Amino acid sequence: MKKSYRILIVDDEENVRRMLTAVFTLDGHQPICAADGSQALELFKQQTPDIVLMDIRMPKLGGMEALQIMRKAHQDTPVILMTAYAAVETAVEALRLGAFDYVIKPFDLDELKLLINRALQLKSMKQEINLLHRELSNSYQWDRILTNSTKMMELCRDTAKIAQSNASVLITGESGTGKELIAKAIHYNSPRAKGPFIKVNCGALPESLLESELFGHEKGAFTGALMQRQGLFERANQGTLLLDEVGEMPHNLQVKLLRVLQEREFERLGGSQTIKTDIRLIAATNRNLAAMVEQGAFRQDLFYRLNVMHLSPLPLRERPEDISLLAQHFLQKFSAENGKEMIELDASTLAILESYSWPGNVRELANAIERAVIMSTGFIMFPDDLPEHLLPQQSTQPTFDSGHTLENGQSLKESIKAYERTLICTALTNNHGNRVQTARALGISRRALLYKLQEYYID
Numbered sequence: 001m002k003k004s005y006r007i008l009i010v011d012d013e014e015n016v017r018r019m020l021t022a023v024f025t026l027d028g029h030q031p032i033c034a035a036d037g038s039q040a041l042e043l044f045k046q047q048t049p050d051i052v053l054m055d056i057r058m059p060k061l062g063g064m065e066a067l068q069i070m071r072k073a074h075q076d077t078p079v080i081l082m083t084a085y086a087a088v089e090t091a092v093e094a095l096r097l098g099a100f101d102y103v104i105k106p107f108d109l110d111e112l113k114l115l116i117n118r119a120l121q122l123k124s125m126k127q128e129i130n131l132l133h134r135e136l137s138n139s140y141q142w143d144r145i146l147t148n149s150t151k152m153m154e155l156c157r158d159t160a161k162i163a164q165s166n167a168s169v170l171i172t173g174e175s176g177t178g179k180e181l182i183a184k185a186i187h188y189n190s191p192r193a194k195g196p197f198i199k200v201n202c203g204a205l206p207e208s209l210l211e212s213e214l215f216g217h218e219k220g221a222f223t224g225a226l227m228q229r230q231g232l233f234e235r236a237n238q239g240t241l242l243l244d245e246v247g248e249m250p251h252n253l254q255v256k257l258l259r260v261l262q263e264r265e266f267e268r269l270g271g272s273q274t275i276k277t278d279i280r281l282i283a284a285t286n287r288n289l290a291a292m293v294e295q296g297a298f299r300q301d302l303f304y305r306l307n308v309m310h311l312s313p314l315p316l317r318e319r320p321e322d323i324s325l326l327a328q329h330f331l332q333k334f335s336a337e338n339g340k341e342m343i344e345l346d347a348s349t350l351a352i353l354e355s356y357s358w359p360g361n362v363r364e365l366a367n368a369i370e371r372a373v374i375m376s377t378g379f380i381m382f383p384d385d386l387p388e389h390l391l392p393q394q395s396t397q398p399t400f401d402s403g404h405t406l407e408n409g410q411s412l413k414e415s416i417k418a419y420e421r422t423l424i425c426t427a428l429t430n431n432h433g434n435r436v437q438t439a440r441a442l443g444i445s446r447r448a449l450l451y452k453l454q455e456y457y458i459d
């Protein structure tokens with residue numbers, strides 16, 4: 001059975017009140033009427049309607065003022081304004097003050113009903129989202145590592161214990177699973193927390209540069225060594241050194257690293273003075289080091305020295321319970337960073353995120369959400385806001401005109417855009433310019449359509 005809603009209708013024109021009352025009663029709802037803003041506020045307080053439809057210009061108290069008071073009392077109750085004046089500024093001001101949307105009189109009843117449905121849907125979705133937020137605040141967090149997965153919680157507990165020791169740690173896992181995050185958590189929860197945390201990417205530098213980066217050099221050690229320079233083994237003294245992508249470390253340096261690990265001492269390049277260093281070593285890699293040892297690509301003795309403690313964060317697809325949690329977390333983060341009002345996830349958007357395999361793991365998820373926050377035009381994130389490759393292939397795509405070929409000098413992207421513009425214009429014409437129907441025909445949200453209309457300068 002269809003749900004019955006209490007709809008507060010506020011208008012000083014009796015005709016409008018009577019007409020809307022009849023329409024909504026027929027639809028099985030319970031309309032209540034007020035003839036001005038102050039009467040509306042009385043009813044709003046007494047009867048707590050599910051939604052409010054309100055005229056802007058009214059005697060006693062106008063719609064804009066009543067709107068503000070209602071928003072303060074019940075933020076969740078959507079208010080749709082009706083105005084006979086097609087003044088854009090008023091409408092924009094109304095949205096700024098928190099109106100859900102506005103309609104211009106005389107309005108199309110179907111369009112108004114659709115708007116009411118969406119507002120009510122949104123309201124129930126927001127209530128669901130509040131639940132999700134509660135889930136977010138109930139979820140497990142250690143340092144900056146957030147998770148709902150039992151296995152990852154165990155990993156965090158192990159990490160906390162390991163942090164207290166001075167043992168070398170090997171962190172293995174796919175790209176973007178949080179290896180660096182774990183390394184930092186170890187450092188900042190260890191007795192060395194006040195010392196430096198230094199990371200070096202062993203795969204990013206050619207052998208000779210990496211060597212002088214790690215060991216430092218004396219003046220004149222090689223051409224270009226104009227001054228003495230401290231290496232990372234020295235600079236990380238009393239702190240932690242993260243050797244990232246340790247699987248890429250050249251063989252010759254593997255031998256030298258082994259000595260530092262065993263003796264805790266070394267010499268700068270071109271120097272003879274032995275320097276003592278007190279560092280904790282953490283190594284990270286997305287390669288299978290044990291297999292590399294078997295193939296002779298990584299020294300076995302070094303592997304054992306590094307692998308005193310081993311941590312291995314799971315790929316995201318093996319802990320799907322973390323997808324919604326982390327998505328909410330990144331939404332909050334990037335909404336704030338981009339100065340956007342809190343953007344919420346639509347249920348279908350979440351479903352897409354949860355069914356994707358995330359080969360780039362948490363980093364890929366973070367990037368996808370950041371991009372979508374920047375692209376989204378409303379305060380709800382719809383599937384169209386997501387990077388296209390995340391979306392499942394649509395079966396209801398308009399048939400492609402096989403005669404369509406690339407214009408001279410046009411790139412594939414430009415050509416696709418031109419074709420998209422044509423499809424939208426055709427759909428608009430077919431639907432007599434009605435945007436709600438056009439969006440439905442194209443299978444996209446109204447907001448997505450508005451965005452495309454702006455993008456393609458379609459009036």
Ligand SMILES: Nc1ncnc2c1ncn2[C@@H]1O[C@H](COP(=O)(O)OP(=O)(O)OP(=O)(O)O)[C@@H](O)[C@H]1O
Nearest residue numbers: 144145146174175176177178179180181286362363
């Ligand atoms: N459980 C988590 N909670 C919150 N943020 C996370 C979590 N896991 C990863 N991140 C974030 O995801 C991003 C990628 O994590 P990180 O850099 O630690 O991955 P990585 O395993 O070192 O990747 P790579 O192998 O590519 O270097 C970072 O911005 C990190 O803060």
Ligand SMILES: [Mg+2]
Nearest residue numbers: 179180244284
């Ligand atoms: Mg990393």
